[in-house]
Amino acid sequence: DAMVIQNPRYQVTQFGKPVTLSCSQTLNHNVMYWYQQKSSQAPKLLFHYYDKDFNNEADTPDNFQSRRPNTSFCFLDIRSPGLGDAAMYLCATSRDLSASGVSYEQYFGPGTRLTVT
Amino acid sequence: DQQVKQNSPSLSVQEGRISILNCDYTNSMFDYFLWYKKYPAEGPTFLISISSIKDKNEDGRFTVFLNKSAKHLSLHIVPSQPGDSAVYFCAASGPSSGSARQLTFGSGTQLTVLP
Numbered sequence: 050d051a052m053v054i055q056n057p058r059y060q061v062t063q064f065g066k067p068v069t070l071s072c073s074q075t076l077n078h079n080v081m082y083w084y085q086q087k088s089s090q091a092p093k094l095l096f097h098y099y100d101k102d103f104n105n106e107a108d109t110p111d112n113f114q115s116r117r118p119n120t121s122f123c124f125l126d127i128r129s130p131g132l133g134d135a136a137m138y139l140c141a142t143s144r145d146l147s148a149s150g151v152s153y154e155q156y157f158g159p160g161t162r163l164t165v166t
Numbered sequence: 167d168q169q170v171k172q173n174s175p176s177l178s179v180q181e182g183r184i185s186i187l188n189c190d191y192t193n194s195m196f197d198y199f200l201w202y203k204k205y206p207a208e209g210p211t212f213l214i215s216i217s218s219i220k221d222k223n224e225d226g227r228f229t230v231f232l233n234k235s236a237k238h239l240s241l242h243i244v245p246s247q248p249g250d251s252a253v254y255f256c257a258a259s260g261p262s263s264g265s266a267r268q269l270t271f272g273s274g275t276q277l278t279v280l281p
Binding site (some may be wrong): 080090 | 168170266
C-alpha cells in the first residue's frame with residue numbers, strides 16, 4: 050500500500066542535543082510538509098518542500114531545519130532542542146494540483162512523538 | 167490569530183444518533199475545506215472535503231455542509247458508530263502566493279460515540 054512512513058515513532062533526546070526525524074513516502078507526491086502538533090492544539094505548519102524548493106513559514110524558529118535529498122525522503126533536523134520543542138511531529142504529502150484545481154488533500158504519516166529531557 | 171476555529175473540544179453522542187461537528191473560519195480567501203479524523207497514536211486521515219462552489223458534499227454516512235455567508239461548515243455523521251470515536255480536525259485551504267497550497271487546521275473536536 051502506498052503510504053507515508055515516519056521513523057522513529059518515539060524519540061527521546063536531551064536538551065540541546067541535535068535530533069533528526071525522518072519521513073518517507075511511496076505515493077510519489079511532489080510536496081512534503083512538516084507539522085508540529087502540541088497537545089490539544091491544531092497542527093502547525095513548519096515548512097514544506099515543493100519538489101526541491103524549500104518554503105519556510107515565517108514564524109518557524111531557526112532551530113528547525115529540513116532536508117529533502119530526493120522525492121521519497123524528507124528530514125526534520127532540530128539543532129538544539131528545548132523543552133518547548135517536545136511535541137508530535139507530523140509529516141504529510143500532497144500531489145499539488147493547483148494548476149487543475151481539483152483537490153488539495155494531504156496524506157499524513159503516523160507522527161513522531163518527541164520528548165526532550 | 168486562529169483562522170479556523172473548532173469551538174467544541176469534545177462531543178458525546180449515542181450510537182445510532184447523528185453527530186454534528188462544527189467549524190468556523192475567518193479568512194474569506196479560503197476556497198476548499200477538509201475534515202480529517204485522527205485516532206490516538208496515528209496521523210490524521212482524510213475524511214471528506216468540499217469546494218467553496220458547493221454547499222454540500224456527501225460520502226456514505228458523512229456529509230459536509232458549507233455556509234459561506236456565515237463562514238461556517240459542519241460535518242454530519244449519520245448514524246454514528248463507536249468506531250467513529252476519534253478527534254476530528256477541520257482544515258481550510260486557499261490560494262497561495264508561495265508554491266504549494268497549504269492547510270490551516272482547527273484545534274480539533276474529540277467525538278465519543280457511546281454504545
